[in-house]
Amino acid sequence: MITFAHPAYLWGLAGLAIPVAIHLLSRREGKVVLVGSVRHLEPSATRQFRTLKLNEMLLLLVRCILYSLIVLWFSGPVFTGWQTRTRAAWVEPSVATSPYTTSLLTQLDGRGFERQPWSQAWDSLTYPDVLKEMLLQPADSVVVIARGNARRFSGPRAVLPAHVQWIHPPQDSGSRFVVRPIATARDSVQIREGITNGERTHFTTEMLTFTSAAARLNSANEVSVRNADTLRIHIAADEKYAEEARL
Numbered sequence: 663m664i665t666f667a668h669p670a671y672l673w674g675l676a677g678l679a680i681p682v683a684i685h686l687l688s689r690r691e692g693k694v695v696l697v698g699s700v701r702h703l704e705p706s707a708t709r710q711f712r713t714l715k716l717n718e719m720l721l722l723l724v725r726c727i728l729y730s731l732i733v734l735w736f737s738g739p740v741f742t743g744w745q746t747r748t749r750a751a752w753v754e755p756s757v758a759t760s761p762y763t764t765s766l767l768t769q770l771d772g773r774g775f776e777r778q779p780w781s782q783a784w785d786s787l788t789y790p791d792v793l794k795e796m797l798l799q800p801a802d803s804v805v806v807i808a809r810g811n812a813r814r815f816s817g818p819r820a821v822l823p824a825h826v827q828w829i830h831p832p833q834d835s836g837s838r839f840v841v842r843p844i845a846t847a848r849d850s851v852q853i854r855e856g857i858t859n860g861e862r863t864h865f866t867t868e869m870l871t872f873t874s875a876a877a878r879l880n881s882a883n884e885v886s887v888r889n890a891d892t893l894r895i896h897i898a899a900d901e902k903y904a905e906e907a908r909l
Contacts, residue, residue, distance in 0.1 A: 667738030674733040681725045685718060750801040751775040754808040762831045763807055770805060790820035797823070807831060812858070841865065843875060851875035 666672065697703070751770050757763050767777070778799070784792045789808065796804065803825050810830035822828060841854040846869070853875055854867050899907035 665740045667740060669737060671733060671737035674736070675730060677733075678726050678729060681722060681729065685722045748801045749773065749775040749803040749805075750778050750796075750799065751805045752778050752780055752796060752807070755780055756809050757807060757831045760831050766807065766829070766831075775803070775805060787814075788816055789814045790817060793820060793822075793826070793828075797826075801825075803827075805829065812863075845872070 749770075751767070753763060753767065771777075778796075781795070784795060787795070789810075792808075792814075793806070796806065804823075804827070806826065806828045808828065808830065837858055839856050839858075841856050843854075844852045846852050849872050851870050851872055852867060853870060854865055856863060856865050858864075897907045
């Protein structure tokens with residue numbers, strides 16, 4: 663299979679009409695015949711289009727081939743070999759059973775995508791490193807369906823190849839996490855909880871008794887309660903960011 667790095671240069675092949683036109687419109691040099699007198703010769707119409715001789719046809723062919731080779735050289739041909747196009751799809755197990763993912767996989771199956779196994783070792787890697795592992799398997803088109811956890815995007819930003827499509831399924835409820843529980847008094851705890859999904863991340867603050875807070879933190883296996891510190895921060899914000907300032 664042949665592809666071209668600069669296919670726009672292929673328009674130069676239209677210039678093949680120039681040598682063809684030159685050969686068709688040119689006249690052959692007439693043969694000189696010596697005569698004693700032209701009194702008895704009658705004038706005849708000159709034929710502009712004449713049959714080309716064999717040597718002229720070969721000359722035209724050589725010129726066209728040389729011109730075509732020059733145009734093809736500028737277009738940058740790349741020989742990739744005759745291979746069957748392969749399409750691969752990876753699905754993170756945490757989103758494999760969602761209705762959105764199930765519907766999307768049905769569409770991908772109809773388009774000829776082959777589902778590839780998601781390695782358990784990838785759960786401890788960042789998404790850019792996971793992508794590197796996926797690209798070790800050659801494929802012409804790749805679709806990745808993953809949760810999109812922000813913590814797994816650490817490190818330098820990776821450039822997504824043109825043949826890779828990374829999809830984050832929408833999450834209805836999202837995931838919840840405790841930012842920092844703080845003991846504000848002897849019998850109360852302030853819990854700031856983050857809620858994140860595919861559209862946004864927001865925080866809520868709630869005051870609970872020590873018993874209720876301990877039950878929630880133990881059931882969620884969250885961090886331990888810390889004492890309040892003396893750090894004070896003043897935040898200035900306009901009306902557009904008033905909600906963020908209250909957090």
